[in-house]
Amino acid sequence: MIEGTVKAVCTSEKKGTAKQPRQKAVFRPAWGIEGDAHAGAWHRQVSLLSFDKVQAFRQEGAEVVDGDFGENLLVSGIDFRSLAVGSLCCSGEVVLRISQIGKECHHGCLIFQRMGHCIMPREGVFATVLHGGTIEVGMPMQVYEEYRAYILCSSDRSFANLREDAGTPLLKKRLEAAGFSVVGTALLPDDRSRLAQAMAEVCDSYQADILVTTGGTGLSLRDVTPEATLDIAHRQVPGLAELMRSRCLAITERAALSRGVCATRNQTLIVNLPGSPKAAVENLEALLPVLDHGLSMLEGRSGDCAETFQTTK
Known part of the structure:
Protein backbone atom coordinates (compact mmCIF):
# COMPACT_ATOMS: atom_id res chain seq x y z
CA MET A 1 0.00 0.00 0.00
CA GLU A 145 -1.74 -2.46 -6.35
CA GLU A 146 -2.56 -5.77 -4.68
CA TYR A 147 -5.98 -7.25 -3.91
CA ARG A 148 -7.52 -6.19 -0.60
CA ALA A 149 -8.84 -8.75 1.90
CA TYR A 150 -11.10 -8.39 4.93
CA ILE A 151 -11.38 -11.12 7.62
CA LEU A 152 -14.56 -11.64 9.65
CA CYS A 153 -14.55 -14.16 12.51
CA SER A 154 -17.87 -15.55 13.74
CA SER A 155 -17.63 -17.07 17.23
CA ASP A 156 -19.79 -16.73 20.32
CA ARG A 157 -16.97 -17.83 22.60
CA SER A 158 -14.30 -15.59 21.11
CA PHE A 159 -16.67 -12.63 21.09
CA ALA A 160 -17.30 -13.24 24.83
CA ASN A 161 -13.54 -13.46 25.49
CA LEU A 162 -13.87 -17.10 26.49
CA ARG A 163 -11.54 -18.30 23.73
CA GLU A 164 -8.80 -16.63 21.71
CA ASP A 165 -9.49 -15.96 18.05
CA ALA A 166 -6.47 -17.84 16.75
CA GLY A 167 -7.74 -18.13 13.17
CA THR A 168 -7.70 -14.48 12.15
CA PRO A 169 -3.93 -13.95 12.73
CA LEU A 170 -3.09 -17.12 10.80
CA LEU A 171 -5.32 -16.17 7.88
CA LYS A 172 -3.90 -12.65 7.86
CA LYS A 173 -0.35 -14.01 7.69
CA ARG A 174 -1.21 -16.43 4.86
CA LEU A 175 -3.10 -13.85 2.82
CA GLU A 176 -0.28 -11.35 3.12
CA ALA A 177 2.22 -14.00 2.10
CA ALA A 178 0.09 -14.60 -0.99
CA GLY A 179 0.24 -10.92 -1.92
CA PHE A 180 -3.04 -9.66 -0.47
CA SER A 181 -3.33 -6.51 1.62
CA VAL A 182 -5.46 -7.23 4.70
CA VAL A 183 -7.35 -3.98 5.19
CA GLY A 184 -9.54 -4.94 8.15
CA THR A 185 -10.71 -7.61 10.58
CA ALA A 186 -13.81 -8.04 12.73
CA LEU A 187 -15.07 -10.40 15.43
CA LEU A 188 -18.81 -11.02 15.88
CA PRO A 189 -21.00 -13.56 17.69
CA ASP A 190 -22.89 -16.24 15.79
CA ASP A 191 -25.75 -13.87 15.06
CA ARG A 192 -27.26 -14.21 11.58
CA SER A 193 -28.54 -10.66 11.20
CA ARG A 194 -25.38 -9.03 12.57
CA LEU A 195 -23.16 -11.14 10.34
CA ALA A 196 -25.26 -10.36 7.28
CA GLN A 197 -25.22 -6.64 8.05
CA ALA A 198 -21.45 -6.60 8.55
CA MET A 199 -20.80 -8.48 5.33
CA ALA A 200 -23.13 -6.26 3.33
CA GLU A 201 -21.41 -3.16 4.67
CA VAL A 202 -17.96 -4.38 3.61
CA CYS A 203 -19.22 -5.27 0.14
CA ASP A 204 -21.43 -2.24 -0.47
CA SER A 205 -18.72 0.22 0.52
CA TYR A 206 -16.20 -1.81 -1.50
CA GLN A 207 -13.80 -2.03 1.41
CA ALA A 208 -12.24 -5.22 0.08
CA ASP A 209 -11.99 -7.38 -3.03
CA ILE A 210 -12.41 -10.56 -1.00
CA LEU A 211 -14.22 -11.01 2.32
CA VAL A 212 -13.04 -14.11 4.18
CA THR A 213 -15.18 -15.40 7.02
CA THR A 214 -14.03 -17.97 9.55
CA GLY A 215 -16.33 -19.92 11.85
CA GLY A 216 -20.01 -20.79 11.90
CA THR A 217 -19.96 -23.32 9.04
CA GLY A 218 -20.61 -26.55 10.98
CA LEU A 219 -23.74 -28.41 12.05
CA SER A 220 -24.28 -26.68 15.38
CA LEU A 221 -27.59 -24.83 15.53
CA ARG A 222 -25.60 -21.68 16.31
CA ASP A 223 -23.56 -22.02 13.08
CA VAL A 224 -25.27 -19.55 10.76
CA THR A 225 -22.49 -17.98 8.67
CA PRO A 226 -23.58 -19.67 5.40
CA GLU A 227 -27.17 -18.53 5.96
CA ALA A 228 -26.03 -14.97 6.70
CA THR A 229 -23.90 -15.01 3.56
CA LEU A 230 -26.77 -16.17 1.36
CA ASP A 231 -29.06 -13.56 2.91
CA ILE A 232 -27.00 -10.79 1.30
CA ALA A 233 -25.37 -12.57 -1.65
CA HIS A 234 -26.11 -11.57 -5.23
CA ARG A 235 -24.63 -14.70 -6.84
CA GLN A 236 -23.30 -18.01 -5.56
CA VAL A 237 -19.95 -19.46 -6.65
CA PRO A 238 -20.49 -23.15 -5.78
CA GLY A 239 -17.36 -24.36 -7.54
CA LEU A 240 -15.10 -22.66 -5.00
CA ALA A 241 -16.86 -24.28 -2.05
CA GLU A 242 -16.69 -27.64 -3.85
CA LEU A 243 -12.98 -27.13 -4.48
CA MET A 244 -12.29 -26.46 -0.81
CA ARG A 245 -14.22 -29.50 0.38
CA SER A 246 -12.74 -31.87 -2.21
CA ARG A 247 -9.17 -30.82 -1.48
CA CYS A 248 -9.62 -30.94 2.30
CA LEU A 249 -11.33 -34.35 2.23
CA ALA A 250 -7.88 -35.74 1.42
CA ILE A 251 -6.76 -34.39 4.79
CA THR A 252 -9.79 -35.29 6.94
CA GLU A 253 -13.21 -36.79 6.35
CA ARG A 254 -14.61 -34.08 8.64
CA ALA A 255 -14.30 -31.66 5.71
CA ALA A 256 -17.58 -33.14 4.49
CA LEU A 257 -19.33 -31.55 7.46
CA SER A 258 -18.51 -28.00 6.40
CA ARG A 259 -21.50 -26.08 5.04
CA GLY A 260 -19.43 -23.09 3.93
CA VAL A 261 -20.52 -21.27 0.80
CA CYS A 262 -18.84 -18.85 -1.59
CA ALA A 263 -20.71 -15.99 -3.19
CA THR A 264 -20.40 -12.47 -4.54
CA ARG A 265 -22.05 -9.20 -3.63
CA ASN A 266 -21.30 -6.37 -6.03
CA GLN A 267 -17.57 -6.67 -6.78
CA THR A 268 -16.57 -8.48 -3.58
CA LEU A 269 -16.07 -12.22 -3.30
CA ILE A 270 -17.22 -13.78 -0.01
CA VAL A 271 -15.57 -17.02 1.11
CA ASN A 272 -16.72 -19.02 4.17
CA LEU A 273 -13.90 -20.87 5.94
CA PRO A 274 -14.20 -23.24 8.93
CA GLY A 275 -13.63 -22.03 12.48
CA SER A 276 -10.69 -24.33 13.15
CA PRO A 277 -7.52 -22.28 12.49
CA LYS A 278 -5.80 -25.23 10.83
CA ALA A 279 -8.80 -26.09 8.67
CA ALA A 280 -9.34 -22.42 7.76
CA VAL A 281 -5.80 -22.13 6.38
CA GLU A 282 -6.06 -25.47 4.58
CA ASN A 283 -9.31 -24.39 2.89
CA LEU A 284 -7.80 -21.06 1.91
CA GLU A 285 -4.76 -22.82 0.45
CA ALA A 286 -7.08 -24.76 -1.85
CA LEU A 287 -8.44 -21.52 -3.32
CA LEU A 288 -5.28 -19.44 -3.70
CA PRO A 289 -4.28 -20.77 -7.15
CA VAL A 290 -7.58 -19.63 -8.71
CA LEU A 291 -8.33 -16.45 -6.75
CA ASP A 292 -6.30 -14.08 -8.92
CA HIS A 293 -8.16 -15.04 -12.08
CA GLY A 294 -11.53 -15.11 -10.31
CA LEU A 295 -11.13 -11.69 -8.73
CA SER A 296 -9.84 -10.28 -12.01
CA MET A 297 -13.01 -11.39 -13.78
CA LEU A 298 -15.28 -10.20 -10.96
CA GLU A 299 -13.78 -6.73 -10.98
CA GLY A 300 -13.54 -6.35 -14.74
CA ARG A 301 -9.76 -6.24 -14.82
CA SER A 302 -9.79 -8.91 -17.52
CA GLY A 303 -11.04 -7.81 -20.89
CA ASP A 304 -12.26 -4.33 -19.96
CA CYS A 305 -11.27 -0.94 -21.35
CA ALA A 306 -8.47 -0.64 -18.82
CA GLU A 307 -6.32 -3.15 -20.70
CA THR A 308 -6.81 -1.16 -23.89
CA PHE A 309 -5.23 1.96 -22.39
CA GLN A 310 -2.14 0.58 -20.72
CA THR A 311 0.06 2.50 -23.12
CA THR A 312 -0.03 6.25 -23.64
CA LYS A 313 -2.76 7.35 -26.01
Whole structure:
Protein backbone atom coordinates (compact mmCIF):
# COMPACT_ATOMS: atom_id res chain seq x y z
CA MET A 1 0.00 0.00 0.00
CA ILE A 2 1.13 3.53 -0.82
CA GLU A 3 -0.15 6.52 1.13
CA GLY A 4 -0.47 10.15 0.10
CA THR A 5 -2.43 13.33 0.82
CA VAL A 6 -4.92 15.15 -1.39
CA LYS A 7 -3.48 18.62 -2.00
CA ALA A 8 -6.08 19.97 -4.44
CA VAL A 9 -9.52 19.09 -5.80
CA CYS A 10 -10.31 20.76 -9.13
CA THR A 11 -13.24 20.81 -11.55
CA SER A 12 -14.32 22.64 -14.70
CA GLU A 13 -17.70 23.02 -16.37
CA LYS A 14 -16.23 22.97 -19.89
CA LYS A 15 -13.69 20.73 -21.58
CA GLY A 16 -10.48 22.26 -22.85
CA THR A 17 -10.24 24.74 -19.99
CA ALA A 18 -8.18 24.83 -16.81
CA LYS A 19 -9.94 23.43 -13.78
CA GLN A 20 -10.68 25.54 -10.74
CA PRO A 21 -9.66 24.50 -7.21
CA ARG A 22 -12.46 23.52 -4.83
CA GLN A 23 -12.43 22.64 -1.17
CA LYS A 24 -14.24 19.38 -1.91
CA ALA A 25 -16.11 17.48 -4.59
CA VAL A 26 -18.72 14.71 -4.79
CA PHE A 27 -17.77 11.57 -6.72
CA ARG A 28 -20.52 9.47 -8.33
CA PRO A 29 -20.02 5.77 -9.14
CA ALA A 30 -19.53 4.96 -12.83
CA TRP A 31 -19.78 8.68 -13.65
CA GLY A 32 -17.14 10.93 -12.12
CA ILE A 33 -17.23 14.24 -10.27
CA GLU A 34 -20.50 16.13 -10.04
CA GLY A 35 -20.27 19.33 -12.08
CA ASP A 36 -17.11 18.35 -13.94
CA ALA A 37 -17.11 18.39 -17.74
CA HIS A 38 -15.15 15.14 -17.99
CA ALA A 39 -17.67 13.11 -16.00
CA GLY A 40 -19.57 10.50 -17.94
CA ALA A 41 -19.97 6.82 -18.76
CA TRP A 42 -16.44 6.31 -20.05
CA HIS A 43 -13.00 5.24 -18.83
CA ARG A 44 -11.57 8.72 -18.06
CA GLN A 45 -13.95 9.93 -15.38
CA VAL A 46 -11.31 11.35 -13.01
CA SER A 47 -7.78 12.61 -13.71
CA LEU A 48 -5.00 12.42 -11.12
CA LEU A 49 -1.56 13.99 -11.00
CA SER A 50 1.31 13.82 -8.53
CA PHE A 51 1.70 17.05 -6.57
CA ASP A 52 5.42 16.32 -6.24
CA LYS A 53 5.82 16.23 -10.04
CA VAL A 54 4.04 19.57 -10.31
CA GLN A 55 6.36 21.06 -7.69
CA ALA A 56 9.39 19.86 -9.66
CA PHE A 57 7.90 21.38 -12.83
CA ARG A 58 7.44 24.68 -11.01
CA GLN A 59 11.11 24.62 -10.06
CA GLU A 60 11.89 24.62 -13.78
CA GLY A 61 10.24 28.04 -13.92
CA ALA A 62 6.71 27.03 -14.85
CA GLU A 63 4.09 29.39 -13.42
CA VAL A 64 1.22 26.98 -12.97
CA VAL A 65 -1.55 26.83 -10.38
CA ASP A 66 -3.69 23.95 -9.22
CA GLY A 67 -5.95 22.77 -12.04
CA ASP A 68 -3.88 24.18 -14.91
CA PHE A 69 -3.08 20.72 -16.21
CA GLY A 70 -6.75 19.75 -16.27
CA GLU A 71 -6.26 17.46 -13.28
CA ASN A 72 -9.09 16.70 -10.86
CA LEU A 73 -6.90 15.54 -7.99
CA LEU A 74 -3.41 16.63 -7.02
CA VAL A 75 -1.95 14.18 -4.50
CA SER A 76 1.38 14.31 -2.70
CA GLY A 77 3.39 11.22 -1.86
CA ILE A 78 2.12 9.09 -4.77
CA ASP A 79 3.88 8.63 -8.10
CA PHE A 80 0.84 7.83 -10.24
CA ARG A 81 2.93 7.22 -13.37
CA SER A 82 4.55 4.20 -11.70
CA LEU A 83 1.22 2.49 -10.98
CA ALA A 84 -0.32 -0.27 -13.04
CA VAL A 85 -3.68 -0.08 -14.74
CA GLY A 86 -6.19 -1.62 -12.32
CA SER A 87 -4.63 -0.15 -9.17
CA LEU A 88 -7.14 1.16 -6.63
CA CYS A 89 -7.01 4.66 -5.12
CA CYS A 90 -9.07 5.03 -1.94
CA SER A 91 -9.83 8.28 -0.12
CA GLY A 92 -12.59 8.32 2.48
CA GLU A 93 -15.49 6.39 0.99
CA VAL A 94 -14.35 7.01 -2.58
CA VAL A 95 -12.75 4.13 -4.49
CA LEU A 96 -11.16 4.83 -7.88
CA ARG A 97 -9.60 2.36 -10.31
CA ILE A 98 -6.77 3.48 -12.58
CA SER A 99 -7.95 2.99 -16.16
CA GLN A 100 -5.33 4.79 -18.26
CA ILE A 101 -1.71 5.88 -17.84
CA GLY A 102 -0.78 9.09 -19.65
CA LYS A 103 -2.57 10.61 -22.62
CA GLU A 104 -1.97 12.10 -26.04
CA CYS A 105 -0.20 15.45 -25.82
CA HIS A 106 -2.04 18.51 -27.12
CA HIS A 107 0.87 20.54 -28.51
CA GLY A 108 -1.24 23.67 -28.63
CA CYS A 109 -1.81 23.89 -24.88
CA LEU A 110 -0.60 27.04 -23.15
CA ILE A 111 1.74 25.16 -20.82
CA PHE A 112 3.48 23.46 -23.76
CA GLN A 113 3.80 26.77 -25.57
CA ARG A 114 5.43 28.40 -22.53
CA MET A 115 7.69 25.56 -21.40
CA GLY A 116 8.24 23.45 -24.49
CA HIS A 117 6.82 20.41 -22.72
CA CYS A 118 3.99 19.44 -20.37
CA ILE A 119 4.01 16.84 -17.59
CA MET A 120 0.34 15.81 -17.79
CA PRO A 121 0.68 13.59 -20.88
CA ARG A 122 3.38 11.45 -19.27
CA GLU A 123 2.66 11.84 -15.53
CA GLY A 124 -1.13 12.11 -15.38
CA VAL A 125 -3.41 9.10 -14.99
CA PHE A 126 -7.13 8.54 -15.34
CA ALA A 127 -9.58 6.52 -13.29
CA THR A 128 -13.16 5.35 -13.04
CA VAL A 129 -15.25 5.71 -9.89
CA LEU A 130 -16.15 2.38 -8.27
CA HIS A 131 -17.63 3.75 -5.04
CA GLY A 132 -18.81 7.28 -4.50
CA GLY A 133 -18.49 9.83 -1.75
CA THR A 134 -16.78 13.13 -1.05
CA ILE A 135 -13.09 13.99 -1.23
CA GLU A 136 -11.81 17.12 0.48
CA VAL A 137 -8.45 18.84 0.41
CA GLY A 138 -6.20 17.37 3.09
CA MET A 139 -7.74 13.90 3.10
CA PRO A 140 -5.41 10.89 2.98
CA MET A 141 -5.35 8.60 -0.05
CA GLN A 142 -4.26 4.97 -0.11
CA VAL A 143 -3.22 3.15 -3.27
CA TYR A 144 -3.46 -0.62 -3.52
CA GLU A 145 -1.74 -2.46 -6.35
CA GLU A 146 -2.56 -5.77 -4.68
CA TYR A 147 -5.98 -7.25 -3.91
CA ARG A 148 -7.52 -6.19 -0.60
CA ALA A 149 -8.84 -8.75 1.90
CA TYR A 150 -11.10 -8.39 4.93
CA ILE A 151 -11.38 -11.12 7.62
CA LEU A 152 -14.56 -11.64 9.65
CA CYS A 153 -14.55 -14.16 12.51
CA SER A 154 -17.87 -15.55 13.74
CA SER A 155 -17.63 -17.07 17.23
CA ASP A 156 -19.79 -16.73 20.32
CA ARG A 157 -16.97 -17.83 22.60
CA SER A 158 -14.30 -15.59 21.11
CA PHE A 159 -16.67 -12.63 21.09
CA ALA A 160 -17.30 -13.24 24.83
CA ASN A 161 -13.54 -13.46 25.49
CA LEU A 162 -13.87 -17.10 26.49
CA ARG A 163 -11.54 -18.30 23.73
CA GLU A 164 -8.80 -16.63 21.71
CA ASP A 165 -9.49 -15.96 18.05
CA ALA A 166 -6.47 -17.84 16.75
CA GLY A 167 -7.74 -18.13 13.17
CA THR A 168 -7.70 -14.48 12.15
CA PRO A 169 -3.93 -13.95 12.73
CA LEU A 170 -3.09 -17.12 10.80
CA LEU A 171 -5.32 -16.17 7.88
CA LYS A 172 -3.90 -12.65 7.86
CA LYS A 173 -0.35 -14.01 7.69
CA ARG A 174 -1.21 -16.43 4.86
CA LEU A 175 -3.10 -13.85 2.82
CA GLU A 176 -0.28 -11.35 3.12
CA ALA A 177 2.22 -14.00 2.10
CA ALA A 178 0.09 -14.60 -0.99
CA GLY A 179 0.24 -10.92 -1.92
CA PHE A 180 -3.04 -9.66 -0.47
CA SER A 181 -3.33 -6.51 1.62
CA VAL A 182 -5.46 -7.23 4.70
CA VAL A 183 -7.35 -3.98 5.19
CA GLY A 184 -9.54 -4.94 8.15
CA THR A 185 -10.71 -7.61 10.58
CA ALA A 186 -13.81 -8.04 12.73
CA LEU A 187 -15.07 -10.40 15.43
CA LEU A 188 -18.81 -11.02 15.88
CA PRO A 189 -21.00 -13.56 17.69
CA ASP A 190 -22.89 -16.24 15.79
CA ASP A 191 -25.75 -13.87 15.06
CA ARG A 192 -27.26 -14.21 11.58
CA SER A 193 -28.54 -10.66 11.20
CA ARG A 194 -25.38 -9.03 12.57
CA LEU A 195 -23.16 -11.14 10.34
CA ALA A 196 -25.26 -10.36 7.28
CA GLN A 197 -25.22 -6.64 8.05
CA ALA A 198 -21.45 -6.60 8.55
CA MET A 199 -20.80 -8.48 5.33
CA ALA A 200 -23.13 -6.26 3.33
CA GLU A 201 -21.41 -3.16 4.67
CA VAL A 202 -17.96 -4.38 3.61
CA CYS A 203 -19.22 -5.27 0.14
CA ASP A 204 -21.43 -2.24 -0.47
CA SER A 205 -18.72 0.22 0.52
CA TYR A 206 -16.20 -1.81 -1.50
CA GLN A 207 -13.80 -2.03 1.41
CA ALA A 208 -12.24 -5.22 0.08
CA ASP A 209 -11.99 -7.38 -3.03
CA ILE A 210 -12.41 -10.56 -1.00
CA LEU A 211 -14.22 -11.01 2.32
CA VAL A 212 -13.04 -14.11 4.18
CA THR A 213 -15.18 -15.40 7.02
CA THR A 214 -14.03 -17.97 9.55
CA GLY A 215 -16.33 -19.92 11.85
CA GLY A 216 -20.01 -20.79 11.90
CA THR A 217 -19.96 -23.32 9.04
CA GLY A 218 -20.61 -26.55 10.98
CA LEU A 219 -23.74 -28.41 12.05
CA SER A 220 -24.28 -26.68 15.38
CA LEU A 221 -27.59 -24.83 15.53
CA ARG A 222 -25.60 -21.68 16.31
CA ASP A 223 -23.56 -22.02 13.08
CA VAL A 224 -25.27 -19.55 10.76
CA THR A 225 -22.49 -17.98 8.67
CA PRO A 226 -23.58 -19.67 5.40
CA GLU A 227 -27.17 -18.53 5.96
CA ALA A 228 -26.03 -14.97 6.70
CA THR A 229 -23.90 -15.01 3.56
CA LEU A 230 -26.77 -16.17 1.36
CA ASP A 231 -29.06 -13.56 2.91
CA ILE A 232 -27.00 -10.79 1.30
CA ALA A 233 -25.37 -12.57 -1.65
CA HIS A 234 -26.11 -11.57 -5.23
CA ARG A 235 -24.63 -14.70 -6.84
CA GLN A 236 -23.30 -18.01 -5.56
CA VAL A 237 -19.95 -19.46 -6.65
CA PRO A 238 -20.49 -23.15 -5.78
CA GLY A 239 -17.36 -24.36 -7.54
CA LEU A 240 -15.10 -22.66 -5.00
CA ALA A 241 -16.86 -24.28 -2.05
CA GLU A 242 -16.69 -27.64 -3.85
CA LEU A 243 -12.98 -27.13 -4.48
CA MET A 244 -12.29 -26.46 -0.81
CA ARG A 245 -14.22 -29.50 0.38
CA SER A 246 -12.74 -31.87 -2.21
CA ARG A 247 -9.17 -30.82 -1.48
CA CYS A 248 -9.62 -30.94 2.30
CA LEU A 249 -11.33 -34.35 2.23
CA ALA A 250 -7.88 -35.74 1.42
CA ILE A 251 -6.76 -34.39 4.79
CA THR A 252 -9.79 -35.29 6.94
CA GLU A 253 -13.21 -36.79 6.35
CA ARG A 254 -14.61 -34.08 8.64
CA ALA A 255 -14.30 -31.66 5.71
CA ALA A 256 -17.58 -33.14 4.49
CA LEU A 257 -19.33 -31.55 7.46
CA SER A 258 -18.51 -28.00 6.40
CA ARG A 259 -21.50 -26.08 5.04
CA GLY A 260 -19.43 -23.09 3.93
CA VAL A 261 -20.52 -21.27 0.80
CA CYS A 262 -18.84 -18.85 -1.59
CA ALA A 263 -20.71 -15.99 -3.19
CA THR A 264 -20.40 -12.47 -4.54
CA ARG A 265 -22.05 -9.20 -3.63
CA ASN A 266 -21.30 -6.37 -6.03
CA GLN A 267 -17.57 -6.67 -6.78
CA THR A 268 -16.57 -8.48 -3.58
CA LEU A 269 -16.07 -12.22 -3.30
CA ILE A 270 -17.22 -13.78 -0.01
CA VAL A 271 -15.57 -17.02 1.11
CA ASN A 272 -16.72 -19.02 4.17
CA LEU A 273 -13.90 -20.87 5.94
CA PRO A 274 -14.20 -23.24 8.93
CA GLY A 275 -13.63 -22.03 12.48
CA SER A 276 -10.69 -24.33 13.15
CA PRO A 277 -7.52 -22.28 12.49
CA LYS A 278 -5.80 -25.23 10.83
CA ALA A 279 -8.80 -26.09 8.67
CA ALA A 280 -9.34 -22.42 7.76
CA VAL A 281 -5.80 -22.13 6.38
CA GLU A 282 -6.06 -25.47 4.58
CA ASN A 283 -9.31 -24.39 2.89
CA LEU A 284 -7.80 -21.06 1.91
CA GLU A 285 -4.76 -22.82 0.45
CA ALA A 286 -7.08 -24.76 -1.85
CA LEU A 287 -8.44 -21.52 -3.32
CA LEU A 288 -5.28 -19.44 -3.70
CA PRO A 289 -4.28 -20.77 -7.15
CA VAL A 290 -7.58 -19.63 -8.71
CA LEU A 291 -8.33 -16.45 -6.75
CA ASP A 292 -6.30 -14.08 -8.92
CA HIS A 293 -8.16 -15.04 -12.08
CA GLY A 294 -11.53 -15.11 -10.31
CA LEU A 295 -11.13 -11.69 -8.73
CA SER A 296 -9.84 -10.28 -12.01
CA MET A 297 -13.01 -11.39 -13.78
CA LEU A 298 -15.28 -10.20 -10.96
CA GLU A 299 -13.78 -6.73 -10.98
CA GLY A 300 -13.54 -6.35 -14.74
CA ARG A 301 -9.76 -6.24 -14.82
CA SER A 302 -9.79 -8.91 -17.52
CA GLY A 303 -11.04 -7.81 -20.89
CA ASP A 304 -12.26 -4.33 -19.96
CA CYS A 305 -11.27 -0.94 -21.35
CA ALA A 306 -8.47 -0.64 -18.82
CA GLU A 307 -6.32 -3.15 -20.70
CA THR A 308 -6.81 -1.16 -23.89
CA PHE A 309 -5.23 1.96 -22.39
CA GLN A 310 -2.14 0.58 -20.72
CA THR A 311 0.06 2.50 -23.12
CA THR A 312 -0.03 6.25 -23.64
CA LYS A 313 -2.76 7.35 -26.01
